[in-house]
Amino acid sequence: MNTDKRLIRKDSLENLFDILRKKNKIIYAPVSKNSKIIFNKVESFQEIATGYVQTVQSPKEVYFPRFETVLEYTMSKDNISVESVNPDDIPEVILWGVRPCDAMGIGILSAIFNQDFDDEIYNKHLSHLTVLGFSCNKADEYCFCTSVGGNPGNTEGSDILFTQLGENGDYLAEIITEKGWSVVSLAEGLFETAGEINKNQFLADLPSMFEIDEIRKNLENIYSSELWTEQSLKCIGCGACAYVCPTCACFDLQDEAHGKLGRRLRCWDSCGFSLFTLHASGHNPRQLQSQRWRQRIMHKFSYIPEKLSVFGCTGCGRCSRACPADMNILEYLISLQEATI
Amino acid sequence: MDELKKKATELLESLTVKVVIGYEEGTAGRTRALFAEKPEDACRLIYDSRCVQNLATYLTKREVRDKGRIAIEATLPVMRSIIQLAAEFQVSDANLLVLGITPDGKLIEFGNLAEVEAFIHQYPIEINQQDREELAKIEKMTPAERWKFWTDELSLCIKCYACRAACPMCYCDRCTVDCNQPQWIPVPSHLPGNLEWHIMRAVHLTGRCVDCDACYNACPLNIPIHLLTKKMVEEATVHFGGYQPTIKGEHIMSTYRPDDKDNFIQ
Numbered sequence: 331m332n333t334d335k336r337l338i339r340k341d342s343l344e345n346l347f348d349i350l351r352k353k354n355k356i357i358y359a360p361v362s363k364n365s366k367i368i369f370n371k372v373e374s375f376q377e378i379a380t381g382y383v384q385t386v387q388s389p390k391e392v393y394f395p396r397f398e399t400v401l402e403y404t405m406s407k408d409n410i411s412v413e414s415v416n417p418d419d420i421p422e423v424i425l426w427g428v429r430p431c432d433a434m435g436i437g438i439l440s441a442i443f444n445q446d447f448d449d450e451i452y453n454k455h456l457s458h459l460t461v462l463g464f465s466c467n468k469a470d471e472y473c474f475c476t477s478v479g480g481n482p483g484n485t486e487g488s489d490i491l492f493t494q495l496g497e498n499g500d501y502l503a504e505i506i507t508e509k510g511w512s513v514v515s516l517a518e519g520l521f522e523t524a525g526e527i528n529k530n531q532f533l534a535d536l537p538s539m540f541e542i543d544e545i546r547k548n549l550e551n552i553y554s555s556e557l558w559t560e561q562s563l564k565c566i567g568c569g570a571c572a573y574v575c576p577t578c579a580c581f582d583l584q585d586e587a588h589g590k591l592g593r594r595l596r597c598w599d600s601c602g603f604s605l606f607t608l609h610a611s612g613h614n615p616r617q618l619q620s621q622r623w624r625q626r627i628m629h630k631f632s633y634i635p636e637k638l639s640v641f642g643c644t645g646c647g648r649c650s651r652a653c654p655a656d657m658n659i660l661e662y663l664i665s666l667q668e669a670t671i
Numbered sequence: 672m673d674e675l676k677k678k679a680t681e682l683l684e685s686l687t688v689k690v691v692i693g694y695e696e697g698t699a700g701r702t703r704a705l706f707a708e709k710p711e712d713a714c715r716l717i718y719d720s721r722c723v724q725n726l727a728t729y730l731t732k733r734e735v736r737d738k739g740r741i742a743i744e745a746t747l748p749v750m751r752s753i754i755q756l757a758a759e760f761q762v763s764d765a766n767l768l769v770l771g772i773t774p775d776g777k778l779i780e781f782g783n784l785a786e787v788e789a790f791i792h793q794y795p796i797e798i799n800q801q802d803r804e805e806l807a808k809i810e811k812m813t814p815a816e817r818w819k820f821w822t823d824e825l826s827l828c829i830k831c832y833a834c835r836a837a838c839p840m841c842y843c844d845r846c847t848v849d850c851n852q853p854q855w856i857p858v859p860s861h862l863p864g865n866l867e868w869h870i871m872r873a874v875h876l877t878g879r880c881v882d883c884d885a886c887y888n889a890c891p892l893n894i895p896i897h898l899l900t901k902k903m904v905e906e907a908t909v910h911f912g913g914y915q916p917t918i919k920g921e922h923i924m925s926t927y928r929p930d931d932k933d934n935f936i937q
Binding site for chain 2: 385472618
């Protein structure tokens with residue numbers, strides 16, 4: 331399937347939205363709530379937020395929900411019957427307004443969820459997901475996608491990528507996948523042929539800010555450095571960074587029982603919590619926040635690249651924006667580039 | 672805040688303290704905690720209206736405690752937190768020196784925590800006008816409207832526990848919500864789990880909350896959870912005449928009288 335470029339008029343985006351809604355498609359898009367931009371189910375085009383750089387949370391909640399049933403059980407006198415959930419019940423969803431960094435994050439999460447076991451539930455979410463990406467025409471001081479292999483107009487992970495051609499301009503639509511084409515087929519008339527368009531001039535200007543390979547090399551030598559303590563003294567040990575992150579995949583399994591019935595849920599978890607590594611014996615191999623902070627950085631920039639040949643970070647900058655203590659990952663990555671033992 | 676920098680430098684040079692916790696310029700126009708351990712670090716200390724993070728939350732953090740005696744740049748809410756922590760045996764004169772910032776932004780040095788206590792008692796805990804209006808608005812709702820308000824807000828909660836981590840009074844090594852055998856509070860961040868967590872948080876903070884807004888400021892989703900604890904401050908005012916953090920004294924939620932007008936205790 332070749333990428334095809336089409337043009338969609340600015341005013342036609344709403345028509346596209348309405349056509350998808352009329353086909354009973356479930357659409358999640360960025361909306362404003364409590365002066366923050368979050369992904370939510372939307373019914374009308376007017377609900378969709380505009381003018382923001384990035385949502386507080388990544389869209390991962392749509393395909394990796396914060397809690398999700400993996401099995402259900404029923405206890406009787408001498409038997410326990412266990413039933414897996416049927417992945418086919420997972421609804422088809424359209425994600426509207428995904429930034430290229432987040433779309434890239436889907437591939438990273440997929441690599442994690444399929445590294446040594448094909449996660450049927452996660453994979454079903456993805457096969458039922460259509461990603462309508464929107465390029466970034468602006469970035470803020472927390473963004474660094476270009477330093478980790480992305481860019482503000484990256485098509486990776488999107489089924490269609492829309493790029494607005496200037497302020498108040500029409501949109502270039504790059505149709506990337508089969509799923510993208512099936513969206514186009516529902517509204518063929520809205521997608522006009524596009525002439526030669528160079529989208530780059532309309533994208534946010536975001537220079538690369540560090541050499542990721544240098545950092546990877548340094549990480550091999552600074553496991554025991556004092557630097558982890560210095561960086562993490564101000565960390566208060568919450569899970570905000572992990573929960574807003576498009577690539578953090580850790581979860582905890584919890585059983586919820588109601589009499590003889592129960593269900594097992596997988597719930598988001600974070601390596602920033604002290605409980606995360608607490609053993610049943612009471613021993614905790616990561617007793618200090620510095621060890622937990624090191625794990626976060628090592629996992630994203632050393633272990634995941636080594637095992638899965640992708641970086642565990644898309645440069646979306648969300649963790650820094652959400653951190654109540656101003657732990658700024660970009661600042662720390664830059665200092666890790668210069669770090670010595 | 673030249674006096675603050677000067678004082679911090681002196682304390683570090685004379686080895687009176689091992690670390691001075693204060694605010695420094697952060698990223699993107701924010702401020703953040705500074706842990707000054709060398710005299711030359713002290714020049715980075717700042718104070719202005721952006722400095723609202725409650726630094727007292729670091730006083731119970733193991734890596735910070737392990738450094739030795741601490742001096743802390745303390746605004747009024749931070750001072751209140753310190754006195755409450757002293758009442759709960761978490762800090763003492765032996766490990767802490769307070770560099771107070773008065774409500775009009777001046778450095779005030781304290782010889783000991785008793786002086787800090789006397790200072791904060793000049794300023795009763797009072798819910799500000801804007802939050803009082805918010806609370807009144809919720810109070811006027813019908814139970815159905817109020818239920819909708821809170822379920823709408825709290826269904827956003829992702830249980831990142833930033834509120835808990837930012838609060839100086841939430842220092843337990845193992846919080847009740849972390850206990851899953853038995854599971855007192857549902858772990859998943861579904862609506863019942865979120866409601867129970869935030870109700871429990873508000874109740875555990877009743878009589879201890881110093882009204883600093885750290886929980887709300889930390890929430891990545893701007894959920895107005897501070898209104899729950901503020902409501903409890905109001906309730907404490909109505910039923911018990913209010914409270915002030917006090918090093919030695921009775922706390923409204925952990926004391927009783929045999930002649931209580933309600934008979935549930937007897």
